[in-house]
Amino acid sequence: MTGAVDGQHGAFAPAAHPMKIDGKPWRTIWLEPDGGSIGVIDQTQLPHQFTTRTLRSCDEAAEAIRTMVVRGAPLIGVTGAYGLMLALQVDPSDAALAAAFEQLNATRPTAVNLRWALERVRDRVAPLPPAERAEAAKAEAAAIAEEDVAMCEAIGEHGLAIVQQLAAARPAERQGQPFHVLTHCNAGWLATVDWGTALAPIYKAHRAGLNIHVWVDETRPRNQGASLTAYELGREGVPHTVIVDNAGGHLMQHGQVDAVIVGTDRTTRRGDVCNKIGTYLKALAAHDNNVPFYVALPASTIDWTIDDGVAEIPIEARSAREVTHIQGRTAAGELAVVQLTPEGSEGFNPAFDVTPARLVTALITERGVAPASEDGLRNLYA
Numbered sequence: 326m327t328g329a330v331d332g333q334h335g336a337f338a339p340a341a342h343p344m345k346i347d348g349k350p351w352r353t354i355w356l357e358p359d360g361g362s363i364g365v366i367d368q369t370q371l372p373h374q375f376t377t378r379t380l381r382s383c384d385e386a387a388e389a390i391r392t393m394v395v396r397g398a399p400l401i402g403v404t405g406a407y408g409l410m411l412a413l414q415v416d417p418s419d420a421a422l423a424a425a426f427e428q429l430n431a432t433r434p435t436a437v438n439l440r441w442a443l444e445r446v447r448d449r450v451a452p453l454p455p456a457e458r459a460e461a462a463k464a465e466a467a468a469i470a471e472e473d474v475a476m477c478e479a480i481g482e483h484g485l486a487i488v489q490q491l492a493a494a495r496p497a498e499r500q501g502q503p504f505h506v507l508t509h510c511n512a513g514w515l516a517t518v519d520w521g522t523a524l525a526p527i528y529k530a531h532r533a534g535l536n537i538h539v540w541v542d543e544t545r546p547r548n549q550g551a552s553l554t555a556y557e558l559g560r561e562g563v564p565h566t567v568i569v570d571n572a573g574g575h576l577m578q579h580g581q582v583d584a585v586i587v588g589t590d591r592t593t594r595r596g597d598v599c600n601k602i603g604t605y606l607k608a609l610a611a612h613d614n615n616v617p618f619y620v621a622l623p624a625s626t627i628d629w630t631i632d633d634g635v636a637e638i639p640i641e642a643r644s645a646r647e648v649t650h651i652q653g654r655t656a657a658g659e660l661a662v663v664q665l666t667p668e669g670s671e672g673f674n675p676a677f678d679v680t681p682a683r684l685v686t687a688l689i690t691e692r693g694v695a696p697a698s699e700d701g702l703r704n705l706y707a
């Protein structure tokens with residue numbers, strides 16, 4: 326079901342929720358008042374239309390993840406966790422639990438948060454009698470969501486300290502100027518439950534009164550930067566400018582980027598980071614121009630089973646149609662999809678790339694800031 330914004334949503338206390346749209350607090354996902362279905366913001370319609378959807382079955386949850394109604398590694402994980410709840414409400418048997426796990430886990434392959442959250446719910450409910458499983462899955466999914474909010478806020482605090490240090494260390498002639506952060510894709514609150522990962526330090530800095538400005542990579546082909554990052558920064562009143570994906574290197578060469586902060590969908594135990602396609606090129610440009618390159622992540626994004634991100638992380642291949650076509654709003658206010666490429670030209674659409682740890686200045690986690698290395702991560706997560 327789809328509905329326009331009209332006020333109340335979700336079973337949570339608005340005062341506890343920092344992110345607002347037109348003055349109303351929102352999260353990206355919530356338990357509906359009926360206690361048995363899930364509400365989400367439909368991100369495929371943003372920034373032009375703000376609508377919500379109600380997910381009532383495991384099939385609907387899987388479809389919402391697959392079609393990117395919800396997206397962003399932490400939010401995909403929470404949606405998957407609630408998807409298991411929805412499945413168990415219908416059939417709490419071992420076989421149904423296993424089938425729902427497989428169905429949800431197959432929706433998107435790269436972000437490890439999905440597998441992590443599904444395993445967490447499955448391991449919590451599997452030892453229970455079937456009659457108790459759906460309620461236990463609901464509680465576990467809610468706990469994952471609440472923990473995600475807390476982790477993202479902590480990432481924001483640790484990232485704020487870095488931004489403040491970097492801003493203060495700028496030469497005297499640059500002190501009055503905005504602190505310019507470049508980000509890629511959307512790793513804000515729309516990619517999580519609240520706050521965001523890469524954008525959490527930016528929101529914290531903005532609220533602390535720091536003069537901050539964000540270069541927003543449009544992030545072809547799905548344009549999560551142009552549509553989602555720009556949207557949420559705008560709602561928070563954070564100064565920002567959307568740039569084409571190829572502009573970042575030029576801006577860095579001309580001293581227009583003080584730091585890059587991005588998110589990650591999977592981080593290996595030695596600190597390689599997999600994020601939206603194009604992140605690697607930004608890391609190379611940052612390295613060449615001595616611009617610090619930070620990656621913000623919660624613990625749920627670390628895959629301790631993997632060393633070498635380039636060799637081992639599965640990269641989602643999405644439809645070539647996302648390359649050959651583009652969605653936007655017409656002058657008449659309608660959402661429309663138009664074709665960019667000539668008839669007969671093929672497209673290829675790897676959705677993520679891997680930035681090797683050596684190009685990452687540091688990882689900003691909920692436990693603090695660590696070098697992008699196995700020692701760095703193990704010092705935080707003993």
Ligand code: MRU
Pocket residue numbers: 396397398399436509510511512513516517521522523549587588589590600601676
């Ligand atoms: O394909 P998406 O939109 O799910 O990709 C999202 C990203 O790459 C984010 O930057 C990532 O999930 C970082 S976590 C907030």
